[in-house]
Every structure is written in structure tokens, then in C-alpha cells.
Amino acid sequence: MTPAIIASVETMLEKWKGQEGKEIEVYQEFRLLTSEVISRTAFGSNYMEGEKIFAIVRKLTVIMSRNLSKTRIPLISKLWKSADLLESEKLSKEMKDRVMKIVKKREDKVVNGEVNSFRSDLLGLLLNAYYDSDAKNRLSLEDVVAECKTLYFAGQETVNSLLAWIVLHLAILGDWQEKARRELVDIFGNQNPHLEGIAKLKIMTMIINEALRLYDPTNVLQRTGTREIQLGKLILPANIDILPLSIGLHRDPHFWGNDVHHFKPERFVEGIAKATNYTAAAFFPFGLGPRSCVGMTFAMIETKIALSMILQRYTITLSPAYVHSPVLILTLQPQNGIQVILEPIHSNA
Numbered sequence: 001m002t003p004a005i006i007a008s009v010e011t012m013l014e015k016w017k018g019q020e021g022k023e024i025e026v027y028q029e030f031r032l033l034t035s036e037v038i039s040r041t042a043f044g045s046n047y048m049e050g051e052k053i054f055a056i057v058r059k060l061t062v063i064m065s066r067n068l069s070k071t072r073i074p075l076i077s078k079l080w081k082s083a084d085l086l087e088s089e090k091l092s093k094e095m096k097d098r099v100m101k102i103v104k105k106r107e108d109k110v111v112n113g114e115v116n117s118f119r120s121d122l123l124g125l126l127l128n129a130y131y132d133s134d135a136k137n138r139l140s141l142e143d144v145v146a147e148c149k150t151l152y153f154a155g156q157e158t159v160n161s162l163l164a165w166i167v168l169h170l171a172i173l174g175d176w177q178e179k180a181r182r183e184l185v186d187i188f189g190n191q192n193p194h195l196e197g198i199a200k201l202k203i204m205t206m207i208i209n210e211a212l213r214l215y216d217p218t219n220v221l222q223r224t225g226t227r228e229i230q231l232g233k234l235i236l237p238a239n240i241d242i243l244p245l246s247i248g249l250h251r252d253p254h255f256w257g258n259d260v261h262h263f264k265p266e267r268f269v270e271g272i273a274k275a276t277n278y279t280a281a282a283f284f285p286f287g288l289g290p291r292s293c294v295g296m297t298f299a300m301i302e303t304k305i306a307l308s309m310i311l312q313r314y315t316i317t318l319s320p321a322y323v324h325s326p327v328l329i330l331t332l333q334p335q336n337g338i339q340v341i342l343e344p345i346h347s348n349a
Helices: 002-016 026-043 047-067 074-079 083-111 122-130 141-154 157-172 174-188 202-214 246-250 296-311
Strands: 023-025 229-231 234-236 314-318 326-329 331-334 339-344
Touching (some): 002 296, 023 026, 026 122, 026 296, 047 326, 083 122, 083 141, 157 174, 157 296, 157 331, 296 314
Antiparallel strands (some): 023 339, 314 339, 326 331
16 A cells, blocks of 8 residues: 555645745645545545545534533433434435445446456455355445445544644754654655665654654543453443543653653654553553554554655744644644645755
């Protein structure tokens, strides 16, 4: 999937030409980029085909966010539906219909012989499971649609936020920006990133981990206890939701020291285990255990490729227009965007 990610970043960078020295709002730029990436890699389509779906995802995200802490009374919920619930049902149906069109389009290509099999991207793998001859491995059509909806959200919103927060800190801390750039020159020169080199990006990995620690896009890791368990001095009954907040541990001075709120990538110079004093639960931006994020490697590679290609071409400074205002709308987002100024590095242009 690396070539598809590189092609998407190149599209963004091509659009930036002529904008040098001018203010650019990168949060919105990265939203378009990550939308393009997930469309290409997961669905074999471009951003324009999935644009309406991403718009629906954003609307549903806002509705979900403002209703997360509301309690629904079962009987009343059956007799009366709030405006938000009616709107979410309408949006969910529209999203399902649009995903079904993409699924049908892929099916038609196979039936008409335009492609040999479904196995060309993630959607293809899902459809292959839908047609699996073994009933135990078979996915239902509802499963396929649900997975597509999850991919559209998880594959786009989280990386979008992460990239924006990293660029903010690199714009503020020019020394770390320069350290990352020197590492890129040593490994890639002026060439596009490749997987062998991406695995060697130690400084960039430190920067990404520190951004994940301070501005974890997800922030909340929901789990449901399937049985009664003891958590410290508490006895938790079965079937209740538990909401561990990563921010509580990621900013705990006990694990990270009194400078816990400062952006210091050097914390991770000897790896995550040493940075957390070998306490695994002190750092879990992608979750923990058997249900940790299945897209972790993909997200890290996408982030490293995008940052590498930007830093190879531009120096980044923060615009005076920037106002710091993080807001949690399922993911941790900059409420007012992130405005930066890009200056070209002429030797690499």
C-alpha cells in the first residue's frame, strides 16, 4: 500500500506549490490527504468517490460526541426519538446505501471480468470473505458494510488528527524539525520514502510517540467487563462499560516526571518500554491486549511517509493566527485548525 500512500501525498504537495510563504491550514489539508489514502488503499477508489461518505462520517461523529454521556430510557426511547437520533438514522441509511454502491461496483467488475478476483485491496478481502464457501468464515453483507463504515472513520480521522498535532509541535520546536530532516536526508536523500528506510526512522518515531502521548487522537478506550472483576479496591460487576482515559496515564507525573506536559521526544530515545519504566499501561495510544488497534502499523507508516515527504521539501513555522484550542469530538481535534507557513527547501524541490 506504500505506493498508494506516496501518490496521495504527492497530490497534496502538488497543490501546495505556489502557496509557499503563505498561511496554510494543515488540519483540513490532512483531512483531505487521509481521506484520499483510505479511499485508495482500502477501496481502490479516489477521494471524490468517497467524499459524501466522509461528510456523513463527520456529521455522525459530531452527533455521537454530544450524545455519549446522555442516558436513554428504553421505554421512552421506543415511543419518542430525539432530533439527533432521527438525523443519525437518516445519515446511517444514506451511508449504507453509498457503501453498497461501492460494493456493487466491485462485484460487477468481477462478474464482467474486468478484474480477476476481489483480492486487490481491503474491500476485496471483505468481499472475498462474504463469498467464502466455508460458512464459519463467511461475513454477512451487514458485516461488510459495518467494516467499511469503521474503516472510513478509523482510517481517516485518527491519522488526520495525529499529523496535525505533530506538525504543530515541529513548527514550534525547530530543533526537532531539523533533527528529523537530517535523519531523512541520511536515510532517503531526495528520494521518496521506502519501507526499508521507514523502519530506520528512529527520531521520527520518537516525535510521533510523544505526540501520541500528549495528543492521543482517541483519548478514551471503551471496554465492557464480561464478568465480575476486581480493579484495585473496587469490585466491578459484569456487563458494565469501563472508560479508561489515556490522558490520565499519558500525563501522569508518576510515570513521566514533572515535565509531563512538555513535548520532549527524547523520552522515547531508548524505546517505549524504557520510557514508561516497563509499565505497559502507561502508554496505550493504540489500545492494549488482543483488541489493540489492528491498523496501528498502517497508521504509523502513513504518518511517517507524509511527514517525511513534507520535511524533505519544506521548513515549517507557526502562523501568528494560530489559537490553541483542542476539542474532543470522538477524536482530539484542533477546534480552530492549525495554521502554519511553509518555506521551500530549494535544494530538495
